[in-house]
Amino acid sequence: MSVTAIAGATDAAAARSLPQRPAAPARSGRRHLLDFTDWQVDELVALLDTAEVMAQVLTRTIKKVPALQGFTVASLFFEDSTRTRLSFERAARAQSADVMTFSAGGSSLKKGESMRDTLRTLDQLQADLYVVRHPAAGAPHQLARWTDAAVVNAGDGRHAHPTQALLDAYTFRAARRDATGAALPGAEAFGGQRIAIVGDVAHSRVARSNVELFTSLGAEVVLCGPPTLVPREFLDRPGVHVTHRLEEAVEGAAAVMALRMQRERMAAGLLPSVTEYVTRYQVTSRVLRSAADGAVVMHPGPMNRDVEIESSLADGPASVIERQVANGVPVRMAVLYTLLVGRR
Amino acid sequence: MSRVALRGGRLVDGSGDMGVHDLYLKDGVIEGLDLGGSVDVEHDASGTLVTPAFLDLHAHLRDPGQEVKEDLASGLAAAAAGGYGTVVSMANTDPVVDDPGLVADLVARAARTSGARLRPAAALSRGLGGEELTDFAALKAAGAVMITDDGIPVADSHLMRRACEYAAELGLVIQTHSEDPALRAKGVMNEGAVSHRLGLPGNPVEAESLMLFRDGELARMTGARVHLAHVSSKRGIEVASWLKAGGAPITIEVTPHHLTLTDESLASFDPLYKVAPPLRSAADVAYLRDALHGGVIDSIGTDHAPHTLAEKERDMLEAPFGISTIEVTFALLYTELVAAGALPLARLLHLLQDGPAAVMGWAPPRLAVGAPADIVVLDLERVREVDAAHLTSKAKHTPWQGTPLRGWPVLTVVAGAAVFERR
Amino acid sequence: MNDDTTPPGTARHAYKSTLMTSEEMARALRRIAHEVIERNKGASDLALVGIHTRGVPLAEALAALIAEFEGVTPPVGKLDITLYRDDLTEIALQPVVKKTEVDFDVHGKRIVLVDDVLYTGRTARAALDALIDMGRPAVIQYAVMVDRGHRELPIRADYVGKNVPTSTSEVVHVRLASIDGDDQVDLWDEARP
Numbered sequence: 001m002s003v004t005a006i007a008g009a010t011d012a013a014a015a016r017s018l019p020q021r022p023a024a025p026a027r028s029g030r031r032h033l034l035d036f037t038d039w040q041v042d043e044l045v046a047l048l049d050t051a052e053v054m055a056q057v058l059t060r061t062i063k064k065v066p067a068l069q070g071f072t073v074a075s076l077f078f079e080d081s082t083r084t085r086l087s088f089e090r091a092a093r094a095q096s097a098d099v100m101t102f103s104a105g106g107s108s109l110k111k112g113e114s115m116r117d118t119l120r121t122l123d124q125l126q127a128d129l130y131v132v133r134h135p136a137a138g139a140p141h142q143l144a145r146w147t148d149a150a151v152v153n154a155g156d157g158r159h160a161h162p163t164q165a166l167l168d169a170y171t172f173r174a175a176r177r178d179a180t181g182a183a184l185p186g187a188e189a190f191g192g193q194r195i196a197i198v199g200d201v202a203h204s205r206v207a208r209s210n211v212e213l214f215t216s217l218g219a220e221v222v223l224c225g226p227p228t229l230v231p232r233e234f235l236d237r238p239g240v241h242v243t244h245r246l247e248e249a250v251e252g253a254a255a256v257m258a259l260r261m262q263r264e265r266m267a268a269g270l271l272p273s274v275t276e277y278v279t280r281y282q283v284t285s286r287v288l289r290s291a292a293d294g295a296v297v298m299h300p301g302p303m304n305r306d307v308e309i310e311s312s313l314a315d316g317p318a319s320v321i322e323r324q325v326a327n328g329v330p331v332r333m334a335v336l337y338t339l340l341v342g343r344r
Numbered sequence: 345m346s347r348v349a350l351r352g353g354r355l356v357d358g359s360g361d362m363g364v365h366d367l368y369l370k371d372g373v374i375e376g377l378d379l380g381g382s383v384d385v386e387h388d389a390s391g392t393l394v395t396p397a398f399l400d401l402h403a404h405l406r407d408p409g410q411e412v413k414e415d416l417a418s419g420l421a422a423a424a425a426g427g428y429g430t431v432v433s434m435a436n437t438d439p440v441v442d443d444p445g446l447v448a449d450l451v452a453r454a455a456r457t458s459g460a461r462l463r464p465a466a467a468l469s470r471g472l473g474g475e476e477l478t479d480f481a482a483l484k485a486a487g488a489v490m491i492t493d494d495g496i497p498v499a500d501s502h503l504m505r506r507a508c509e510y511a512a513e514l515g516l517v518i519q520t521h522s523e524d525p526a527l528r529a530k531g532v533m534n535e536g537a538v539s540h541r542l543g544l545p546g547n548p549v550e551a552e553s554l555m556l557f558r559d560g561e562l563a564r565m566t567g568a569r570v571h572l573a574h575v576s577s578k579r580g581i582e583v584a585s586w587l588k589a590g591g592a593p594i595t596i597e598v599t600p601h602h603l604t605l606t607d608e609s610l611a612s613f614d615p616l617y618k619v620a621p622p623l624r625s626a627a628d629v630a631y632l633r634d635a636l637h638g639g640v641i642d643s644i645g646t647d648h649a650p651h652t653l654a655e656k657e658r659d660m661l662e663a664p665f666g667i668s669t670i671e672v673t674f675a676l677l678y679t680e681l682v683a684a685g686a687l688p689l690a691r692l693l694h695l696l697q698d699g700p701a702a703v704m705g706w707a708p709p710r711l712a713v714g715a716p717a718d719i720v721v722l723d724l725e726r727v728r729e730v731d732a733a734h735l736t737s738k739a740k741h742t743p744w745q746g747t748p749l750r751g752w753p754v755l756t757v758v759a760g761a762a763v764f765e766r767r
Numbered sequence: 768m769n770d771d772t773t774p775p776g777t778a779r780h781a782y783k784s785t786l787m788t789s790e791e792m793a794r795a796l797r798r799i800a801h802e803v804i805e806r807n808k809g810a811s812d813l814a815l816v817g818i819h820t821r822g823v824p825l826a827e828a829l830a831a832l833i834a835e836f837e838g839v840t841p842p843v844g845k846l847d848i849t850l851y852r853d854d855l856t857e858i859a860l861q862p863v864v865k866k867t868e869v870d871f872d873v874h875g876k877r878i879v880l881v882d883d884v885l886y887t888g889r890t891a892r893a894a895l896d897a898l899i900d901m902g903r904p905a906v907i908q909y910a911v912m913v914d915r916g917h918r919e920l921p922i923r924a925d926y927v928g929k930n931v932p933t934s935t936s937e938v939v940h941v942r943l944a945s946i947d948g949d950d951q952v953d954l955w956d957e958a959r960p
Binding site: 114115117134135137138139141156157158159160184202208231234 | 543613614621659660662
Binding site: 050053081 | 787849850851853864867897900902
């Protein structure tokens with residue numbers, strides 16, 4: 001475009017109006033990210049798009065922006081997880097926020113103590129946002145009722161792990177764009193695509209959040225595992241299917257996600273043995289042959305190599321597992337930014 | 345002793361509607377209708393329903409040992425505020441009421457406490473350990489009216505059989521908490537579509553139905569009167585009513601929360617809704633409501649289970665089970681069942697009066713000359729929001745906070761004395 | 768308009784007058800292009816960075832003119848400063864974060880930041896921070912189509928299309944063909960009922 005081009009003659013002033021700002025979404029109004037209940041497609045897409053911008057920040061010389069300067073982000077990890085906690089703290093610091101950490105090992109978080117009392121003490125430190133991981137489903141929801149700060153769920157029992165699902169969706173969208181060479185803006189990358197989630201679905205907050213998110217974005221999700229770990233009436237909602245046969249689940253899938261098989265499940269009598277599981281449900285390159293062309297292999301980590309996933313497949317060209325880990329930081333940056341900006 | 349008049353209320357009891365009369369009470373019993381003469385105390389009951397005070401066979405008063413949650417004084421006062429004249433208290437206290445001395449102590453203290461009458465239950469097994477039977481005869485002599493390990497299922501069927509045999513011989517009612525411990529496992533809510541969605545450990549209806557079957561069979565086998573507490577599911581009612589129809593001497597109780605709340609309530613992740621047995625599906629609630637009509641269900645018990653606010657503000661896995669119900673039970677059921685046209689008032693009153701009396705083998709409460717003056721005056725028009733600030737129980741936080749309910753007790757009289765009056 | 772700080776719906780604005788016609792804008796750009804070339808002694812090591820949204824087409828137009836005059840096309844980058852703003856609390860809408868695309872190394876370059884309107888100077892300050900976080904330019908200069916006064920920070924433009932004294936109730940709208948369909952600079956004021 002060149003301003004030197006002569007445009008039409010000046011119109012009458014009355015015919016003109018001030019243009020509205022380009023389609024800015026109404027203020028998020030979202031105080032918390034607890035799970036995806038009631039989140040709309042455009043909000044979810046906005047998080048993914050913002051994560052792309054954040055990813056670009058992380059490629060610069062100075063991998064930092066002042067966007068959250070003066071905000072304090074507190075990690076409340078009632079259940080340990082070094083990886084997730086560090087990912088969130090990186091996401092906070094990359095936007096110049098201050099970080100406080102409270103973890104289960106410390107005396108500040110005692111099991112059985114009234115969570116509300118614990119929160120009252122912490123609220124004196126005036127954090128703007130709490131990142132909460134807790135072994136009991138619903139704990140972040142309870143905390144959100146009792147504080148003025150924002151709450152981000154970093155994993156509550158078996159219920160939800162929304163930022164994991166977001167980074168899975170982000171990784172999937174990028175992989176689809178690579179595979180097709182198409183721009184696939186918004187939620188286009190998800191429409192009509194099949195995602196297979198294989199393993200201990202019943203105990204998995206990652207599975208629940210991925211079901212919520214991917215179906216909201218227009219994908220179809222197939223859940224697969226032994227009947228003791230994937231009840232047939234599980235998550236009965238549009239866009240979700242359950243099968244106990246791996247071949248059926250993977251057929252035509254654009255992504256196959258393997259969930260960690262915890263050995264405690266064997267002890268609890270939910271599975272006969274590792275061998276039994278591997279024979280029927282291990283995700284291998286052979287199994288992947290019936291998936292769609294360019295299908296990707298995912299895993300929320302940490303992996304039990306050669307249990308739920310063939311080790312060579314995890315390291316092979318179809319695997320986006322390492323990208324999932326890397327994408328955690330920009331996705332969490334986008335979440336923190338979206339919830340905090342404009343709060344003060 | 346004083347002479348009391350309740351003027352102008354509509355008198356109703358299990359024998360029928362007697363019309364509008366002045367009711368006179370003297371020396372703790374009912375003197376008669378429209379007698380006239382001077383009185384020491386009078387109450388204006390115009391526009392209200394005057395009926396025998398309710399009977400609760402199932403309340404946890406937490407005394408001795410857990411007085412931070414509730415004690416005799418607050419519990420019996422809360423019962424009176426709910427329109428109850430008699431409460432059977434559960435034995436899962438600290439120490440457990442498994443000893444005649446503890447029973448006698450409760451009886452003595454209750455005699456000095458204003459509020460509903462106390463009829464204590466005693467534990468079935470020592471310390472609720474499920475291994476050794478307690479001394480039923482001595483407990484009965486000390487004043488226990490019922491034997492129960494409620495709070496905990498009796499896992500050992502052999503022990504339960506022996507308990508039934510002894511209780512049958514002594515004419516004592518055994519109340520059961522029928523849940524199979526292994527199937528129940530660590531479930532905190534009903535197992536079903538909602539628990540799968542929320543990722544909370546589930547407790548399937550089969551944990552209840554299996555154990556109800558066992559308890560009912562043992563009742564049939566031994567002839568013991570077994571009262572099946574808080575039956576919460578369709579399957580549970582089906583099993584229990586089949587056994588009952590087959591001649592088992594069992595009676596069936598349901599609670600106000602299992603008639604009005606579903607497992608969907610847990611989606612808020614609020615432990616106020618965490619209760620055992622758990623809130624069930626909408627289909628179960630509908631079935632229970634239908635079952636109130638026939639003769640299947642014998643009584644409504646509050647299962648009043650107070651806990652401190654701090655305890656109910658723990659997470660969903662750690663918070664204790666139980667809902668504080670006794671003060672709102674009548675208003676809740678009147679509003680949701682009777683006022684909504686789903687249940688006749690007479691049937692509701694039966695389930696709170698004659699029904700529980702029959703379970704215990706007590707005389708049905710009547711507004712008859714010489715009957716104990718245990719009376720509740722109900723304002724069926726009055727609508728009030730449930731408000732923690734106005735509750736008498738120490739456990740003021742209920743799932744119905746802020747809910748407008750209709751049909752409230754305005755006066756409760758026990759042994760001729762007013763034990764509750766609403767301003 | 769550049770005035771992202773004006774919360775929408777707080778005042779209704781009506782068109783008041785035209786500050787620059789399409790020809791005047793074209794002439795100003797040509798002049799600025801010449802000034803940039805003169806001040807920087809040519810176009811080597813020169814790079815233009817347009818500030819989203821309206822600085823971008825202006826930067827592209829400027830680059831085309833410099834190419835016409837010097838035979839060298841300076842690279843053009845696009846800068847989104849949302850993550851560097853210091854006035855986010857005054858924005859009623861959730862700011863949409865757009866992509867920054869600066870595909871060249873800023874180190875050692877002579878950068879000209881380009882925007883449509885210079886007002887309080889806060890956008891320029893944010894742009895400076897963003898640019899410096901990307902590397903170490905040799906020199907940063909600043910070009911705007913309109914300087915409307917009311918600086919809140921010690922910022923000045925090196926190249927100005929037109930200086931227009933305004934009052935704070937007024938809005939300066941730089942229309943650009945690729946966004947608005949035509950080229951014109953308009954002044955709007957609060958509508959009096």
